[in-house]
Amino acid sequence: MPELIFAGPDGRLEGRYHPQPIPDAPIAIILHPHPQFGGTMNNRVVYNLHYAFHKIGFTVMRFNFRGVGRSQGEFDQGVGELSDAAAALDYLQAMNPNSKHCWVAGFSFGAWIGMQLLMRRPEITGFISVSPPANMYDFSFLAPCPASGLIINGSADRVAPPKDTETLVGKxxxxxxxxxxxxxxEGADHFFRDDEEHMAPMIGSVQSYVRRRLTESSR
Structure with missing residues (x-):
């Protein structure tokens, strides 16, 4: 998978880019969990989401937020990280100007950033939020939420309790x-640690959802 370095708002950002052979393939950007708690673009959930989208036919990009890996800058409480995500999406779109579908997927902290990006970029047609930390961050900015999407979490999540996710979904x-x-x-924690029992069903649900949305949009 091609490694890339692209210009961010606070210095260079490091990413991984996985294109499709067709020029009008849909595009997706994948956002990683909290940088101060070990979150990187090589997180297991992020890595699996990346390849899940690619297998469906998406050109996919994931990257390290500022201050992570080879990305320059320092952690900025989510403000700068949202700017990083916008810059990454700009870069992805510039390389794929003929794409008709644009998705954002995020895990944990990345889900919070992804939903904020959704509010600022009307070209985003769908989203995936995995284990959104609705107990830690305010999601009230989603008023209204501009696109349909999938929220998925584990029933045994102690980092972002299911009851808070259910409240967010209800609103x-x-x-x-x-x-x-x-x-x-069922039985999955915040990180979907068991590959067969938890990670595989989560990724399967994501792929089924995205495939259905793409089919519906092509009718």
Whole structure:
């Protein structure tokens, strides 16, 4: 997979880019968990999401937020990280100007950043939020949420408790014009540690959801 370095708002950012052979393939950006708690673009969930999208036919990019790996800068409480995500999406779009579909997927802290990016970029047509930390961060900016998407979490998540995720889903489902899908992986913790029992079902659900959305949009 090609490694790349691209210009961010606070210095160079490090990423991984996985293109498709067709020029109008849909594009997706994958966002990693909290940089101050070991989150990087090589996190297991992020890595698996990356390849899940690529197997469906997406050109995919994931990257390290500022101060992580070879990315320059320092952690900025989510403000700078949102700017990093916007710069990464700009870069991905510039390399794929013919793409008709644009998705964002994020895990934990990355899910919070991804939902903020969704609010600022109307070209994003769908989202995946894995283990969104609704107990730690305010998601009330999603008013209204501009696109339909999937929220997925584990039933044994102690970092972002399921009850808080359910409250977030409930509030989003009150909005008109979008459809919020919600799936719970039984027994999974925040990180989907068991590959067969938890990671595989989560990734399978994501792929099924995205495939269905793409099919619906092509009708």
């Amino acid at each position: 989003l489902r009150e909005q008109k014009g979008i459809t919020i899908s919600h799936e719970v992986v």
